[in-house]
Amino acid sequence: MGLYLSGDILNKNNPKKLTKVFTEKEYAYRSFFENSPNGNLIFDHQGNLLYSNKAAINMLSPKDKDLLNKNFNLFENLAISPKLSELIEDKGEYQTEINVDEEFIKSYFPYSPISFKEKYLEVRITQQRSSGSPDDFFFVQLRDITEEKQKLDNLKENEILFRSIVENSHEGIFMVDDQYKFVYANDQLSEILNTPKEEIIGEDFRKFVDEDYVEDVAEKYKKRQRGEKVPPRYFIEVKKRGGERRRVELSSTATTKLKGGVKTIAQILDVTDKTEIQRKLNESIEIFNKISDQTFMTILILQDNEIKYSNRNFGSGIGYSKEEIKNWTFRNFIEIIHPKDRDFVLEQARKKQKGLDGTVNHYSFRVIKKDGSIAWQEIYSKSITYDQNPADLIMMIDITEKKESENQLIESEKKFRRIFEAIPDLFFLISEDLTVLDYQGKEEQLYISPEEFLGKKLTNFFSGELNKKVKNAVATTLKTKKARIVEYGLNFDGEMRFFEARLLYYDKNQVAIFIREITHRKRAVNMIKEEYEKLKELDQIRKDLISRVSHELKTPIMSISGALEMLLNLHKDNFQKDQIELLHIIIKNNERLESLIRNLLDVIRIENQRISIAKKNHNINTLIKEVSEEMKIFLKQRRINLSFDLEKDLILPLDKIRIEQVFINLLSNAIKNTPPNGRVIIKTQTKENRCVIVFQDTGIGLTEKEKDKIFTKFGKIERHGEGLEYLDIRGSGLGLYISKQIILLHNGEIEVDSKGRHKGTKFIIKLPLEKSN
Numbered sequence: 001m002g003l004y005l006s007g008d009i010l011n012k013n014n015p016k017k018l019t020k021v022f023t024e025k026e027y028a029y030r031s032f033f034e035n036s037p038n039g040n041l042i043f044d045h046q047g048n049l050l051y052s053n054k055a056a057i058n059m060l061s062p063k064d065k066d067l068l069n070k071n072f073n074l075f076e077n078l079a080i081s082p083k084l085s086e087l088i089e090d091k092g093e094y095q096t097e098i099n100v101d102e103e104f105i106k107s108y109f110p111y112s113p114i115s116f117k118e119k120y121l122e123v124r125i126t127q128q129r130s131s132g133s134p135d136d137f138f139f140v141q142l143r144d145i146t147e148e149k150q151k152l153d154n155l156k157e158n159e160i161l162f163r164s165i166v167e168n169s170h171e172g173i174f175m176v177d178d179q180y181k182f183v184y185a186n187d188q189l190s191e192i193l194n195t196p197k198e199e200i201i202g203e204d205f206r207k208f209v210d211e212d213y214v215e216d217v218a219e220k221y222k223k224r225q226r227g228e229k230v231p232p233r234y235f236i237e238v239k240k241r242g243g244e245r246r247r248v249e250l251s252s253t254a255t256t257k258l259k260g261g262v263k264t265i266a267q268i269l270d271v272t273d274k275t276e277i278q279r280k281l282n283e284s285i286e287i288f289n290k291i292s293d294q295t296f297m298t299i300l301i302l303q304d305n306e307i308k309y310s311n312r313n314f315g316s317g318i319g320y321s322k323e324e325i326k327n328w329t330f331r332n333f334i335e336i337i338h339p340k341d342r343d344f345v346l347e348q349a350r351k352k353q354k355g356l357d358g359t360v361n362h363y364s365f366r367v368i369k370k371d372g373s374i375a376w377q378e379i380y381s382k383s384i385t386y387d388q389n390p391a392d393l394i395m396m397i398d399i400t401e402k403k404e405s406e407n408q409l410i411e412s413e414k415k416f417r418r419i420f421e422a423i424p425d426l427f428f429l430i431s432e433d434l435t436v437l438d439y440q441g442k443e444e445q446l447y448i449s450p451e452e453f454l455g456k457k458l459t460n461f462f463s464g465e466l467n468k469k470v471k472n473a474v475a476t477t478l479k480t481k482k483a484r485i486v487e488y489g490l491n492f493d494g495e496m497r498f499f500e501a502r503l504l505y506y507d508k509n510q511v512a513i514f515i516r517e518i519t520h521r522k523r524a525v526n527m528i529k530e531e532y533e534k535l536k537e538l539d540q541i542r543k544d545l546i547s548r549v550s551h552e553l554k555t556p557i558m559s560i561s562g563a564l565e566m567l568l569n570l571h572k573d574n575f576q577k578d579q580i581e582l583l584h585i586i587i588k589n590n591e592r593l594e595s596l597i598r599n600l601l602d603v604i605r606i607e608n609q610r611i612s613i614a615k616k617n618h619n620i621n622t623l624i625k626e627v628s629e630e631m632k633i634f635l636k637q638r639r640i641n642l643s644f645d646l647e648k649d650l651i652l653p654l655d656k657i658r659i660e661q662v663f664i665n666l667l668s669n670a671i672k673n674t675p676p677n678g679r680v681i682i683k684t685q686t687k688e689n690r691c692v693i694v695f696q697d698t699g700i701g702l703t704e705k706e707k708d709k710i711f712t713k714f715g716k717i718e719r720h721g722e723g724l725e726y727l728d729i730r731g732s733g734l735g736l737y738i739s740k741q742i743i744l745l746h747n748g749e750i751e752v753d754s755k756g757r758h759k760g761t762k763f764i765i766k767l768p769l770e771k772s773n
Contacts, residue, residue: 033053034053034054035053035054036053036055037055038055038141038142038143039052039053039055039056039057039058039059039060039121039140039141039142039143040052040053040055040056040139040140040141040142041053041056041074041139041140041141041142042137042138042139042140043073043074043137043138043140044137044138045136045137045138047073047074047075047076047080047082047138048072048073048074049072049073049074050137055142056142059119059121059142059144060121060142074138074140080094080096080123080125088125088126088127093124093125093126094124094125094126095122095123095124095125096122096123097120097121097122097123097145098120098121098123099118099119099120099121118146119144119146120144120145120146120149121142121143121144121145122142122143122144122145123140123141123142124140124141124143125138125139125140125141126138126139127139166186167186167187169186169188169267170188170269171188171267171268171269172185172186172188172189172190172191172192172193172248172267172268172269172270173185173186173188173189173265173266173267174186174189174200174205174265174266174267174268175263175264175265175266176205176263176264176266177261177262177263177264178225178261178262178263179204180204180205180206180218180221181202181203181204181205182200182201182202182203182205183201183263184201185197185200185201189268192238192240192246192248192268192270193208193238193239193240193241194240194241194242194244195208195240195241206218208238208239209236209237209238209239210236210237210238210239210245212237213236213237216236217236217250220234221252221264224252224253224254224264225254225262225264227254230252232251233249233250233251234249234250235247235248235249235250235271236248236250238268246270246272247270247271247272247275248268248269248270248271248272249268249269249271250266250267250268251266251267252264252265252266252267253265253266297311297313297395297396297397298310298311298313298314298315298317298377298394298395298396298397299311299313299314299393299394299395299396300314300333300392300393300394300396301384301386301391301392301393301394302330302349302352302353302391302392302394303353303386303387303389303390303391303392304353304389305329305330305331305349305353306329306330307328307329307330307333308386308387308391310325315328317375317377317398318336318367318368318369318370318375319369319370319371320370330349334346336367336368336369337365337366337367337368338365338366338367338368338374340366341365341366344363344365345365345379348360348363348381349381349392349394352381352382352383352390352391352392353383353390353391353392354390355383355390356383359381359383361380361381361382362378362379362380363378363379364376364377364378364379364399364403365377365379375398375400376398376399376400376402376403377396377397377398377399378396378397378399378402379394379395379396380394380395380396381393381394381395425441425514425515425516426439426440426441426446426514426515426516427439427440427441427512427513427514427515428512428513428515429506429510429511429512429513430458430474430510430511430512430513431509431510432474432478432509432510432511433457434457434458434459434470434471434474435455435456435457436453436454436455436456436457436458437455437510438454439453439454448461458470459471466488469486469488470486470501473486473501473503474503474511477503477504477505477511478505478508478509478511480505481505482505483502483503483504483505484502484503485500485501485502485503486500486501486503487499487500487501487518487522488501497517497519498517498518498519498521498522499515499516499517499518500515500516500518501513501514501515502514502515560586564583564586564587565587567583568580568583568587611741611745613654613655613658613742613745613746614655615653615654615655615746616653616654616655616656617651617652617653618651618652618653618654618656618659619649619650619651620650620651620652620654620659620684620691620693620767621646621647621648621649621650621684623656623659623660623663624644624646624663624682624684624693625644626660627660627663627664627667628642628644628667628682630664631664631667631668631671634668634671635671635680638671638674638676639676639677640670640671640674640676640677640678640679640680641677641678641679641680642679642680642681642682643679643680643681643682644681644682644683645681645682645683645684646682646683646684647684647685647686650684650686650691652691652767652768652769652770653770654746654767655742655745655746658742658745659742659746661738661739661742662739662742662743662750662765663695665735665736665738665739666695666739666763667680667682667695668735669735669736669763670695670696670697670699670761673697673699673700673761674697674698674699674700675699675700678697678698678699679697679698680695680696680697680698681694681696681697682694682695682696683696686769689768689769690748690766690767690768690769691766691767691768691769692764692765692766693764693765693766693767694762694763694764694765695762695763696760696761696762696763697760697761697762698760699760699761700757700758700761701754701755701756701757701758701759701760701761702752702754702756702757702761703754703756703757707752707754710736710752711736711737711740711750711752712737713734713737743765743767746767746768747767747768748765748766748767748768749765749766750763750764750765750766751763751764752764
């Protein structure tokens with residue numbers, strides 16, 4: 001409750017009390033008390049009013065001048081505690097505030113007119129004692145603090161408002177002293193740094209700044225403290241708890257109006273996400289510009305009939321340079337559009353720029369190039385927002401070649417149709433369920449009339465087996481999208497005729513079928529098959545004849561060979577020299593005949609797949625040495641130098657007799673085809689888990705044509721001419737053929753290499769190194 005007081009200047013009805021209160025000296029202060037701007041009141045020890053000046057009356061009740069006669073009491077009317085003496089004794093004085101308002105007036109002065117401004121008074125009370133009086137009195141001073149109170153209330157409201165703004169700001173706001181220590185931080189700063197406010201206050205601001213920025217921030221801080229000019233805003237990075245760095249925008253100001261020296265008030269705004277967004281936006285713009293400049297399209301943005309953006313392709317497709325079009329307006333662009341297309345393009349551009357409905361996003365139009373020729377442009381456009389206003393995004397591509405290709409395609413289609421119509425084949429278009437959709441062909445070629453099969457299924461006209469074949473072929477063609485061929489026969493008036501159907505993928509559920517009659521071809525093929533079977537029979541007769549002849553010749557040849565050996569061994573002395581030479585000639589030719597018969601028998605075995613091998617582990621180098629020893633006499637006769645380059649301990653599974661046969665053939669060939677004083681070298685080595693055997697000579701060599709022939713059956717190479725007298729041309733041409741087959745039976749390879757005539761020959765054998773069990 002507030003209080004309202006009124007009073008008189010002097011209590012003239014009580015002169016004795018005044019005499020006690022005021023001494024003669026005190027009267028000298030009357031004028032001071034009367035004219036003081038503060039209200040001065042004197043109460044006796046019982047709280048009764050003894051004195052009040054004008055200021056007190058005006059403060060308490062300007063309309064009531066007779067406070068003394070109203071029995072105005074300190075304890076009752078001013079609501080001062082009766083224990084005032086004790087309160088004053090504790091502190092020397094008692095001080096409080098009172099609010100003079102309407103409620104107080106109604107309670108204590110109902111007789112006083114209510115016409116006032118609410119006010120606040122500061123009350124200060126001291127206890128005094130006058131000379132010569134045993135009783136104390138209370139001296140009360142009143143001071144009008146209404147204006148101060150209002151200013152203080154306004155200040156508090158402003159402080160509340162300021163604190164609300166600061167605490168709810170999206171920026172981190174803080175204050176640091178001249179030692180970089182935090183003296184204030186709002187909640188947003190705590191969130192940005194991920195650190196509780198109580199852990200921020202008192203900490204050094206530099207602790208939260210990234211090391212790369214500390215020196216720069218400290219320098220700016222010192223300059224601002226000294227009053228020097230510093231950028232109002234700049235960017236730094238701060239460290240969150242946990243080590244994460246955040247990019248912030250910092251602004252600050254220094255003030256000397258606060259207690260405790262110079263303070264810096266600053267705010268930081270976390271722009272990490274904004275920076276990242278801006279970076280990505282810049283990247284997107286850069287990528288867009290690069291794509292835009294590298295694309296084959298012309299890209300334009302039209303707004304208010306102005307070209308706001310164009311890429312580097314603008315103009316190049318119509319013969320204008322970048323320099324020529326850099327100052328073009330939309331009107332210049334419209335002028336190059338073909339007159340027949342201009343109105344339509346203008347109308348579309350107008351609607352797009354205004355964001356209206358009823359537009360066409362994709363169309364083509366003609367433009368007039370710089371040289372006067374016509375070019376076709378295909379346009380894709382749409383309404384967009386550019387700089388917060390509607391605009392038309394246009395993408396154009398030159399389709400002149402495409403248009404020309406389309407025209408050519410139309411012409412090609414016409415030609416194709418003419419050719420198609422001229423093809424003698426029957427054409428049918430079949431659906432996935434085998435319904436006949438269309439056909440092309442002469443009616444005399446048809447099995448039944450078109451009225452009977454169009455719109456109906458093929459399965460209605462064929463037998464079960466043929467239906468199954470057709471169904472499978474159509475399904476497979478649709479699935480694989482690959483062409484298929486089906487052959488079938490139909491009975492026409494008792495005559496079997498044959499047809500070939502070519503199925504082509506036409507659409508996702510349609511197949512095109514071209515049918516032609518192949519009766520004559522079928523008969524020719526059957527005739528060829530019959531002739532082929534006859535040839536096979538003749539070939540088998542040939543094989544059987546060779547086999548029988550070889551076996552039949554083998555017995556008398558062996559008898560002749562035995563008889564000749566007996567003649568030479570038992571009756572040599574009975575023959576003359578020239579007779580003995582004739583016997584040796586017969587023996588050599590007999591041996592050749594034996595070799596030929598053996599080779600013929602091997603060929604027969606190979607062709608009938610009756611040749612077999614028995615593998616055992618053998619040292620390949622040992623076999624080479626043994627074969628070379630057997631051929632020693634021939635080497636000597638031909639004056640051939642034989643050398644070896646053999647890798648040690650090459651053991652592998654092989655058929656000893658058959659491999660020796662191969663080695664004899666290769667070494668014999670080298671001797672026969674190398675001139676006197678020539679060289680033959682045999683090498684062995686391991687390479688990639690295989691044994692490699694090389695027979696290399698310095699002989700006649702091979703041409704490319706001869707290399708292709710040398711491993712074939714009866715692939716004997718005839719070479720004659722000057723300088724080739726040394727060649728031994730005897731042989732059947734079966735040795736290398738048999739040798740290759742033997743190597744293949746060992747899962748190996750044999751090949752020949754020669755740089756050409758008179759450059760020698762190299763036979764290379766490769767056998768697997770796995771050992772047999």
